[in-house]
Amino acid sequence: MARRKFLREREAAITIQRLTRGVIARRYVHRKRAALEIIQRSLRSYRAMKHQRSEFIVKRNSIVNLQRICRSYLARQEFRKLKEDAVYREQLRRECQRREEEKKNVAATVIVKTIRRYISHRKIVKRVICATVIQKYWRGYKSRVVMREKWTGLTSQLAEIRGRLEQATAAAEPKDRLGSRTASAIDYLFSIRDVAELIYAVKTLDMATRLSEDCCLKLSQGDNKPLGQLLNLINRCNRSVPHMEVVTISLDVLLNISRVTSTRENVCCIPNLVPDLFQIMVVYRDAGGSIFCKVCALLQILCKIPQINTDLIKPLNKKKLVDHQTRISTKQRLKEDSQKRRSFNVGAMPPPRKPGAVGNTSIAVTEKKRKGSSSLATGPPWNQDLKPRFHDDPNVAVTALIRVLEISKIKVESKD
Numbered sequence: 001m002a003r004r005k006f007l008r009e010r011e012a013a014i015t016i017q018r019l020t021r022g023v024i025a026r027r028y029v030h031r032k033r034a035a036l037e038i039i040q041r042s043l044r045s046y047r048a049m050k051h052q053r054s055e056f057i058v059k060r061n062s063i064v065n066l067q068r069i070c071r072s073y074l075a076r077q078e079f080r081k082l083k084e085d086a087v088y089r090e091q092l093r094r095e096c097q098r099r100e101e102e103k104k105n106v107a108a109t110v111i112v113k114t115i116r117r118y119i120s121h122r123k124i125v126k127r128v129i130c131a132t133v134i135q136k137y138w139r140g141y142k143s144r145v146v147m148r149e150k151w152t153g154l155t156s157q158l159a160e161i162r163g164r165l166e167q168a169t170a171a172a173e174p175k176d177r178l179g180s181r182t183a184s185a186i187d188y189l190f191s192i193r194d195v196a197e198l199i200y201a202v203k204t205l206d207m208a209t210r211l212s213e214d215c216c217l218k219l220s221q222g223d224n225k226p227l228g229q230l231l232n233l234i235n236r237c238n239r240s241v242p243h244m245e246v247v248t249i250s251l252d253v254l255l256n257i258s259r260v261t262s263t264r265e266n267v268c269c270i271p272n273l274v275p276d277l278f279q280i281m282v283v284y285r286d287a288g289g290s291i292f293c294k295v296c297a298l299l300q301i302l303c304k305i306p307q308i309n310t311d312l313i314k315p316l317n318k319k320k321l322v323d324h325q326t327r328i329s330t331k332q333r334l335k336e337d338s339q340k341r342r343s344f345n346v347g348a349m350p351p352p353r354k355p356g357a358v359g360n361t362s363i364a365v366t367e368k369k370r371k372g373s374s375s376l377a378t379g380p381p382w383n384q385d386l387k388p389r390f391h392d393d394p395n396v397a398v399t400a401l402i403r404v405l406e407i408s409k410i411k412v413e414s415k416d
Contacts, residue, residue, distance in 0.1 A: 203249055213262070235276055259301060293394055296400070309405075
C-alpha cells in the first residue's frame with residue numbers, strides 16, 4: 001500500500017516536472033523566435049533603406065545633370081542673342097542706368113531726411129534747454145521768496161524759543177546741568193560701588209562728551225587721570241552682560257573724545273594705551289558684540305597721531321592685526337559654509353525644536369535683547385566728520401584699520 005502511494009506521488013512529481021519543463025522550453029523558444037523576427041525585420045529595413053538611398057542618388061544625379069544641361073543651353077541662347085542683337089544690348093544698358101539712378105535718388109532722399117531730422121532734433125533740444133533754464137531760475141526765485149517769507153515768520157518764533165531756553169537754563173538746578181553731571185560722573189569713576197550706578201555714570205559721560213566739547217576738555221584734564229581711570233575700568237571688566245555694556249559705553253566715551261581735535265592728543269598720552277587696546281581686542285573678539293569694532297575705530301582715529309601710528313605700524317602689532325583679520329574671515333567663511341550645507345541637506349536635518357522645549361514640555365523663552373549704547377551714528381554736533389563711528393562687521397573694521405595703516409606707512413616711506 002505504501003509502495004503504491006509512493007509510485008503515485010513519483011508519477012505526479014514526474015508529470016509536474018514534465019509540464020514545467022515544457023512551459024519553460026516553449027517560453028524559451030518563443031523568446032528566441034521573437035529575437036530572430038526582430039533581427040530579420042531590422043535587416044530587411046536596412047536593405048530597403050540602402051536600396052531606396054541608391055535609387056534616390058541616381059534620380060538626384062539625373063535631375064542635376066538635366067538642370068545643368070538646360071541652364072547651359074539657356075545661357076548660350078542669351079549670349080547669342082546679346083551678341084547678335086544690338087537693340088537688346090542697348091535696352092539692357094538703359095535698364096541698368098535706370099536702376100543706378102533710382103539707387104542714387106533713394107540714397108540722397110535718406111541723407112536729406114536724416115539731416116533734416118538731426119537739425120529739427122537740435123532745435124527741439126535747444127528749446128528744451130532754454131525752457132529748463134527759465135524754469136530753474138523761476139523756481140529758484142520763487143523758492144527764495146517763499147523761504148524769505150518763512151524765515152521772516154520764524155524769526156519771532158526762534159527768538160521766543162531762545163528766550164525760553166535761556167529761562168530754562170537759568171531756572172535749572174546746578175546738579176542737573178551738564179557740567180555738574182560730568183563732574184559727578186568723573187568723581188564716581190574713582191569710587192565704584194554698584195554696577196547699575198556705574199552704567200548710569202558712564203552713560204552720563206557718553207552723553208556729555210557727545211554733546212559738549214567743554215566736557216571733553218574737562219574729562220581730559222588733570223594729567224589724563226579720568227581717561228586713565230576709564231581705561232583701567234575697561235581692563236577690570238569681564239565678559240558678563242553688565243560689564244560688556246560698561247566697556248561698550250566707555251569705548252563710546254573714548255571715541256567721542258578722540259574725534260575732537262583738541263583732545264585727541266590727550267587720549268594718546270594714556271599710559272599703555274596701545275597694549276591695553278590690543279588686549280581688549282583679544283578678549284572681546286569672538287563674543288564681544290561691537291566692542292572689537294569700536295576698538296578698531298578708536299585705533300583708526302588715533303593713528304593720525306604720529307606716536308600711535310609709529311606703534312601700530314611695528315611688525316609685531318601689524319602681525320597681530322593680520323592674525324585678527326585671518327581668524328575672523330576664516331570663522332565667517334566656515335559659518336557661511338555650514339549654513340550652505342544645512343540649506344542643501346534640509347531633509348537630512350532633524351526637525352527644528354522650539355526654544356525652551358525640553359522633552360515633552362515646552363517652556364516659552366523670550367530672548368532679552370541687550371540694549372545698545374547711547375552712541376549716535378555720526379560724530380558730535382560740533383564735529384564736521386560725517387564718517388560712521390564704527391563698522392558693525394568685525395572683518396570690515398579690522399580691514400579698514402589695516403588699510404589706513406598701510407596708506408600711512410606708504411606716506412612715511414615716501415617722505416623719507
